[in-house]
Amino acid sequence: MAEAFPPPAPSPMVGVVMGSQSDWETMRHASDLLTELGVPHEVRVVSAHRTPDRLVSYGREAEGRGLQVIIAGAGGAAHLPGMLAAVSELPVLGVPVESKALRGVDSLLSIVQMPRGVPVGTLAIGAPGAANAALLAAAILARQDPEIRDALAAFRARQTGSVPERPI
Numbered sequence: 001m002a003e004a005f006p007p008p009a010p011s012p013m014v015g016v017v018m019g020s021q022s023d024w025e026t027m028r029h030a031s032d033l034l035t036e037l038g039v040p041h042e043v044r045v046v047s048a049h050r051t052p053d054r055l056v057s058y059g060r061e062a063e064g065r066g067l068q069v070i071i072a073g074a075g076g077a078a079h080l081p082g083m084l085a086a087v088s089e090l091p092v093l094g095v096p097v098e099s100k101a102l103r104g105v106d107s108l109l110s111i112v113q114m115p116r117g118v119p120v121g122t123l124a125i126g127a128p129g130a131a132n133a134a135l136l137a138a139a140i141l142a143r144q145d146p147e148i149r150d151a152l153a154a155f156r157a158r159q160t161g162s163v164p165e166r167p168i
């Protein structure tokens with residue numbers, strides 16, 4: 001069974017948003033990494049198609065609630081990141097969730113091909129993209145936040161240390 005959403009942080013800096021409960025298996029990789037780096041965040045299900053009003057309120061209210069970055073994951077005709085970028089001036093990082101029919105290529109193209117003027121920073125398909133979205137969000141926040149900068153540096157050092165020089 002999939003893990004439950006983490007309890008909301010008191011003052012979240014990052015919003016992790018997904019189009020469906022079924023995206024959580026992918027998007028938890030973003031949430032887990034933000035937790036590991038000590039980045040306060042919240043997790044929400046917001047569908048561009050099924051809950052359009054929720055999408056507009058979430059995007060419009062995000063900055064005023066103190067969020068600094070939105071990570072949005074969706075699959076198929078994945079409008080969620082682009083629509084959030086349309087109603088918010090926060091940086092939006094898009095994660096293409098792997099779809100059954102087209103293995104996430106549909107999600108990737110839907111998210112990456114934003115017309116000029118409303119950007120979405122698009123990551124790789126699936127769990128690696130979700131994890132990298134968290135690292136990129138942390139890197140953005142780290143410019144102003146020494147604790148996050150240190151946590152990110154420590155993460156990178158651990159990662160470097162875990163790579164053996166020769167295959168085991």
Ligand code: RP5
Pocket residue numbers: 018019020021022023047049073074075076097
């Ligand atoms: C998208 O449709 C969601 O982001 C999800 O990836 C996909 C399928 O959703 P479900 O039918 O599993 O709810 O909106």
